[in-house]
Amino acid sequence: MLLYLTDYLMTFDPSFRVFQYLTFRAILGALTALILSFLIGPWMIRKLTREKIGDVGREYVPDGHFSKKGTPTMGGTLILVAISVSTLLWANLHNRYIWAILLVTLGYGIIGFVDDYRKVMQGNSDGLSGKAKYFWQSFIGLGTAIFLYQTAVVPAETQFIIPFFKGVVLNLGWGYVIMTYFVIVGTSNAVNLTDGLDGLAIMPTVMVGAGLGIFAYLSGNINFAQYLAIPYLPSSGELIVFCAALVGAGLGFLWFNAYPAMVFMGDVGALALGGALGLLAVLVRQELVLVIMGGVFVMETLSVIIQVLSFKMTGKRVFKMAPIHHHFELKGWPEPRIIVRFWIITFILVLVGLATLKLR
Numbered sequence: 001m002l003l004y005l006t007d008y009l010m011t012f013d014p015s016f017r018v019f020q021y022l023t024f025r026a027i028l029g030a031l032t033a034l035i036l037s038f039l040i041g042p043w044m045i046r047k048l049t050r051e052k053i054g055d056v057g058r059e060y061v062p063d064g065h066f067s068k069k070g071t072p073t074m075g076g077t078l079i080l081v082a083i084s085v086s087t088l089l090w091a092n093l094h095n096r097y098i099w100a101i102l103l104v105t106l107g108y109g110i111i112g113f114v115d116d117y118r119k120v121m122q123g124n125s126d127g128l129s130g131k132a133k134y135f136w137q138s139f140i141g142l143g144t145a146i147f148l149y150q151t152a153v154v155p156a157e158t159q160f161i162i163p164f165f166k167g168v169v170l171n172l173g174w175g176y177v178i179m180t181y182f183v184i185v186g187t188s189n190a191v192n193l194t195d196g197l198d199g200l201a202i203m204p205t206v207m208v209g210a211g212l213g214i215f216a217y218l219s220g221n222i223n224f225a226q227y228l229a230i231p232y233l234p235s236s237g238e239l240i241v242f243c244a245a246l247v248g249a250g251l252g253f254l255w256f257n258a259y260p261a262m263v264f265m266g267d268v269g270a271l272a273l274g275g276a277l278g279l280l281a282v283l284v285r286q287e288l289v290l291v292i293m294g295g296v297f298v299m300e301t302l303s304v305i306i307q308v309l310s311f312k313m314t315g316k317r318v319f320k321m322a323p324i325h326h327h328f329e330l331k332g333w334p335e336p337r338i339i340v341r342f343w344i345i346t347f348i349l350v351l352v353g354l355a356t357l358k359l360r
Helices: 002-009 014-020 022-050 063-068 076-090 096-120 130-150 175-194 202-219 222-228 236-257 266-283 287-293 295-314 324-330 335-355
Strands: 159-161 169-171
Touching (some): 002 014, 014 022, 022 076, 022 202, 076 236, 096 130, 096 175, 130 175, 130 266, 175 295, 202 236, 287 295, 287 335, 295 324, 324 335
């Protein structure tokens, strides 16, 4: 939005040309989202507390978590406001990728909001039913996948890229729609499963978002793309503004969500951020890199799948409790130790993901 104002002002003063640079607008986007989080956060926490919109407690968690019952939740709304406002202010709104990522993020946020609202305001511990949640996730994910496939400008937008191998691509055709659907829905649920400890989900989300932002910027620059042997995607560079806003909003939220948390993200934040990461990976054609960078999310999801299958097939549990962060809690690890170690693991995996840029 402000980009168009600076375009006009540039006719009077050429120094406003600096706003044309993606990197400059990304920095402004991150700062805007961060400042908005700092400004809105305290007010939102007070309002959530006053309205008694607190965590209702979960049935299958270690006993130590019951002391957190009543902590304000639905704080993910703060993240969505900061990301949306910042992106709308500094991104090029003629870019279809920007609208796709915003609509998916907000759409999944609405699903999470309804789920949280039913839990904390209507006293329904189950929230939105699993079938209804999955239906709406699928509706948005599939609709987005079809839209992107139908509006693809260059063949690379729908090809499957295999990292570590130069020039190895697969033409997916309509298979792109199926893969995109599963990546968006799967990542959304993976981040939601990870959101079980104070700050555990938000910092990996920030780091993975930043990593994908680098891919977006490089893929949108024809010189960098050719040099690094990655697909050139003309519209993807603008996504760095969204990624920067995500980083700023995430760090701003972490200010209040760090252990011991003053506010919880809730499904409104976890589902939205997961959907955003999944779509980001699709848009920059780095789905496999997302699996690497988001290894913590993958580990959390696999721990649940393994636990369920093991119990159904053998009647025995592999882990003391799933997702796996609860397993480590029951082994006696302090919550901050689990959180920071998972952060460190994510940092390493993001570096490995970025290393694929040269290992081709």
